[in-house]
Amino acid sequence: MEWLKEELDRIKKASLYRSRSLREGILDFCSNDYLGLRDHPEVIEVSLRVLKDGGLGSGASQLVSGYTKYHKALEEKLAEFKGTECCVVFGSGYLANLGAISSLVREEDAIFSDELNHASIIDACRLSKASVFVFRHRDYHHLEELLQTHRRSFRRCLIVSDTVFSMDGDVANISTLKRMAKEYECMLYLDEAHATGTIGKSGKGGLEEFSESWEEFMILMGTLSKALGSYGAFVCGSKALCEYLVNKARSLIFSTSLPACLCAGAEKSLEVIEREPWRVKKLKTLSERMFENLRSFGFDISFHQTPIIPIMVYDEKKALSIRDALLERGVFIQAIRHPTVAIGKARLRLTASLRYSEEDLELLFSSIKSVAIAC
Template identity: 45%
Template structure:
């Protein structure tokens, strides 16, 4: 046919351009050897307690939810997990989603509408960015961690916005730094704004108990604060969640299209995540092992003259261009050491890096 392949021409051109720039990607199997790519921060992926909980849930409720939770797909493991997450994070309620990406995109696009304003850190995750685009709210991006600029922008634009929301990450996934939560709370309260914190990489990792960034600062979420997290990192399962007030949960159930029009999280994943929460609450050695490995990794990088903080399990080694990052990753892989080569658009231009993570 004369038109065969025409719709794909643009795709081919884009793929070729990515290859020339050193930005082509491929899927990577779980490696043998030393794995510094994993987000299995507590080493729970292989724990029999999680596998047994998932198997029992599959035998009792099936391998999938069978439909939207509004149309018969609501299962006891969902509700038990939500109750446990809310208690663990210190909120009234929680709502689980099939993935962490979906939790952010579905919640943010529902909480914000045209006429609202959202202030977003420049290094926020892609799922946050896409959720904000879907919302049609006015978007104001402030430089990473620059709360003075956030304050100036709020003073300038907040009066014209019906609702204001500030969105940050508790632990930034590519740099491993922790947000200044006390100052962000003060800013949000001063400007009558909602504070939305993506705690995907703080959950299960931050001292003193692994309960996330609020606990790290000795704080509990207020009514104007929302805590998002994932089940797929330290909790070694699949899915995402939003912890909030009971009224906000009800709002999301009614207005979050990503929740309404999706099949519910599969019961085995919910049961496995609940088992992980129970382990983390009862076995303090898990978190202690992670902390020791973070300290050891930071000391090793310092001995090489590289900057590092032991507060989180994420250790970036910035190497500028994508070719350098790929070459460094290959060099290590040839020696049985596996660290991720992270390139734009996952990180800003000129900051391609090795991203190494440690686990318990």
């Protein structure tokens, strides 16, 4: 199929070509392992024990025979952690958003979505066949204008937003979104993938950060694969919501369930976060330190008190050049380009992690400074 080669050539010429990079031999400064829990001794120990007891795979979907005491225990722990009635675990964040959103709204319904929401939310909105109204990023006056104009024309409505936006690191105003959802009788769906374990005094996410409490019209989605250091995702909410998703979310019904060892590891990570609240505070302090050190090197660096610190380059080709120059020094920060971000908004997505040693940070700072001088 010659058209495949032609399309790949077009992608390469636009500096948008992607390839996978092996992590061996380099220092990773762009992963989402914010709290350094993926190889925490207790997390590894419990994961190995469950792996040896129950085997590698779960063997079936949750509704066949793939639902174990480890899945149930994790769901109960997550519901407690998020302050909700109930929780359902999914195979990944993408599957959670796809399954939950597409089952909550239909053709006669509407979705009001932040323009910088994650790709999985965008695809879920399309799959739902609901009418989608996109409001300007964190522009809640625009959201209210859309609600005033369109809300009464639809049966059910869903307001959906990332809590911490994955490419910019900025934070949605949860109090404002909650108020609008109540006022206009909408469901509020918050993607807390990058908020869980990173914001709020004890890492519980957006509600804690804004001193808000969960209410029945709110749906909290999150992932196990970032600050919790495991893999998979979850949706927290009311008992009725969980029962509904188990019966209607196709990405849950027709997917093999998570391996039990991943559930056990994620539950242990939650225990560590609750037992050691200093981790969340230390992550914020580290993020601030990284920003303060790097902004003096001449790059345009955004910072919103989260561990996501985008180094704005804007030009796609230049972003690749800087990434490659850093790789030569053993430092890996991936260049993020279209379609993940808009054309002309290319960046290097640097993240803070408790995994970094002082030597790692010194190498990071010196490498970026050298590259900045060379540019």
